[in-house]
Amino acid sequence: MYQPTVTEENYLKAIYHLSNTGTKSVNTSSIATSMETTAASVTDMLRKLSDKEWINYEKYKGVKITRKGEKVALGIIRKHRLWEVFLTNILEFEWEEVHQMAEELEHVSSEELIKRLDKFLGHPKFDPHGDPIPDQTGKMESHDKFNLSAGEPGEKYIITGVTDHSTLFLKHLRKYGLLPGVTVSIAEIMDYDKSMLVKVSKDKFHLSLEVSKNILIKKYVSSK
Amino acid sequence: MYQPTVTEENYLKAIYHLSNTGTKSVNTSSIATSMETTAASVTDMLRKLSDKEWINYEKYKGVKITRKGEKVALGIIRKHRLWEVFLTNILEFEWEEVHQMAEELEHVSSEELIKRLDKFLGHPKFDPHGDPIPDQTGKMESHDKFNLSAGEPGEKYIITGVTDHSTLFLKHLRKYGLLPGVTVSIAEIMDYDKSMLVKVSKDKFHLSLEVSKNILIKKYVSSK
DNA sequence: TTATAAGTTTAGACAAATCTAAAAATAGTA
DNA sequence: TACTATTTTTAGATTTGTCTAAACTTATAA
Ligand SMILES: [Mn+2]
Ligand SMILES: [Mn+2]
Ligand SMILES: [Mn+2]
Ligand SMILES: [Mn+2]
Numbered sequence: 001m002y003q004p005t006v007t008e009e010n011y012l013k014a015i016y017h018l019s020n021t022g023t024k025s026v027n028t029s030s031i032a033t034s035m036e037t038t039a040a041s042v043t044d045m046l047r048k049l050s051d052k053e054w055i056n057y058e059k060y061k062g063v064k065i066t067r068k069g070e071k072v073a074l075g076i077i078r079k080h081r082l083w084e085v086f087l088t089n090i091l092e093f094e095w096e097e098v099h100q101m102a103e104e105l106e107h108v109s110s111e112e113l114i115k116r117l118d119k120f121l122g123h124p125k126f127d128p129h130g131d132p133i134p135d136q137t138g139k140m141e142s143h144d145k146f147n148l149s150a151g152e153p154g155e156k157y158i159i160t161g162v163t164d165h166s167t168l169f170l171k172h173l174r175k176y177g178l179l180p181g182v183t184v185s186i187a188e189i190m191d192y193d194k195s196m197l198v199k200v201s202k203d204k205f206h207l208s209l210e211v212s213k214n215i216l217i218k219k220y221v222s223s224k
Numbered sequence: 225m226y227q228p229t230v231t232e233e234n235y236l237k238a239i240y241h242l243s244n245t246g247t248k249s250v251n252t253s254s255i256a257t258s259m260e261t262t263a264a265s266v267t268d269m270l271r272k273l274s275d276k277e278w279i280n281y282e283k284y285k286g287v288k289i290t291r292k293g294e295k296v297a298l299g300i301i302r303k304h305r306l307w308e309v310f311l312t313n314i315l316e317f318e319w320e321e322v323h324q325m326a327e328e329l330e331h332v333s334s335e336e337l338i339k340r341l342d343k344f345l346g347h348p349k350f351d352p353h354g355d356p357i358p359d360q361t362g363k364m365e366s367h368d369k370f371n372l373s374a375g376e377p378g379e380k381y382i383i384t385g386v387t388d389h390s391t392l393f394l395k396h397l398r399k400y401g402l403l404p405g406v407t408v409s410i411a412e413i414m415d416y417d418k419s420m421l422v423k424v425s426k427d428k429f430h431l432s433l434e435v436s437k438n439i440l441i442k443k444y445v446s447s448k
Numbered sequence: 449t450t451a452t453a454a455g456t457t458t459a460g461a462c463a464a465a466t467c468t469a470a471a472a473a474t475a476g477t478a
Numbered sequence: 479t480a481c482t483a484t485t486t487t488t489a490g491a492t493t494t495g496t497c498t499a500a501a502c503t504t505a506t507a508a
Binding site: 231261262264265268269272283284 | 494495496497498499502503504
């Protein structure tokens with residue numbers, strides 16, 4: 001049908017993310033915040049996206065992404081995350097460096113390019129931040145993940161991702177080797193401030209609640 | 225100082241190419257043709273490029289690219305050609321497929337990305353079409369190339385590039401294995417239509433003047 | 449050398465995406 | 479319920495890059 005402009009792609013991606021993976025309805029001001037623009041500009045754009053049937057929009061009632069719109073959003077997210085894998089695994093960037101570049105690369109339009117990139121990278125299922133990569137049909141691994149802050153003393157977990165994607169946070173975690181795939185065990189949780197003492201391979205260190213709340217984990221299981 | 229928009233980058237690249245590698249002055253209509261736009265639009269843009277000191281422009285007198293403008297153009301050309309190498313050598317696209325994708329990829333802004341891509345590709349000196357890749361300072365291998373149509377019977381040559389970059393032509397050459405690096409010897413040149421009989425490894429075939437005029441070669445030298 | 453053709457610039461308009469300020473609708477609360 | 483605060487939309491501009499049509503400049507050639 002229509003093909004979205006770069007700006008329309010960015011709006012659809014933002015709306016998709018704000019509606020936590022495509023379900024609930026999103027209001028104008030939250031889109032404005034996430035797009036770093038004004039509510040007035042968002043209203044203008046919502047009308048256009050609605051005309052093209054990528055969202056359902058009623059004045060004052062918020063917006064819900066349509067199946068069509070979701071397809072566009074997932075296509076962009078797929079490209080974004082595959083390029084992030086390329087940048088870290090092949091060009092050896094650190095995980096906190098790749099997001100801005102991927103924001104540009106995700107708009108390169110060729111479907112064949114992304115198909116071959118996916119193949120070249122070995123069909124990765126997750127990006128460097130632990131976020132799942134949608135396949136060509138939009139399907140992806142589901143999150144059965146929970147926060148490290150909800151973990152229990154004495155238990156062993158595997159890091160699967162983060163909820164804060166800021167450069168500052170990612171850089172901080174990398175210093176401690178706290179990356180997706182790494183095993184952590186909780187030695188102790190302090191009653192006073194809910195900070196925790198964790199063990200990562202040979203090292204032991206202290207994580208504030210601030211930090212542990214933003215790390216996603218799954219239970220450790222010996223094989224696979 | 226300023227950083228060019230995607231459109232400005234495309235104009236500067238076109239002007240650079242039209243002035244055969246940065247020397248002679250270029251007129252409005254040739255820019256319009258190469259950008260597939262109107263002379264009026266070009267005039268509008270020339271004013272902007274001139275304000276930003278990327279070109280010297282005097283009304284009705286044509287335009288010459290400045291040192292600054294040349295630097296911008298060479299940066300884009302470097303990115304374009306490196307991405308073309310990536311697409312052919314790594315993602316295994318054919319040489320006639322890569323140009324359109326490179327037209328988009330060349331505008332991805334990160335300098336660090338292109339530095340690492342260059343390194344990953346092994347600092348290639350030529351793109352898949354035989355065009356030289358400028359280094360970070362804008363320097364590149366010079367063309368001591370000439371047309372196959374000027375070659376002599378009995379002589380052996382190495383293909384170094386093409387002057388027609390159209391998909392149709394590139395596809396045609398690939399069918400015969402006429403790619404940069406390949407050795408050809410001229411068996412015979414027909415008096416009547418200047419077509420030539422050439423030998424490429426075990427195969428012998430006929431090339432029209434139309435074709436031989438668009439193939440660039442250098443003399444064959446046994447070593448290197 | 450003057451008429452005509454070719455090339456170039458200006459004038460005025462438009463679409464996309466944005467903004468500020470003002471008006472309108474909805475939500476929260478006394 | 480009625481007032482106020484918050485959110486959202488509209489109105490009117492602005493910027494970038496584009497267009498057509500008209501005016502202007504330069505080249506060509508009788
Ligand atoms: Mn990212
Ligand atoms: Mn990511
Ligand atoms: Mn090209
Ligand atoms: Mn090329």
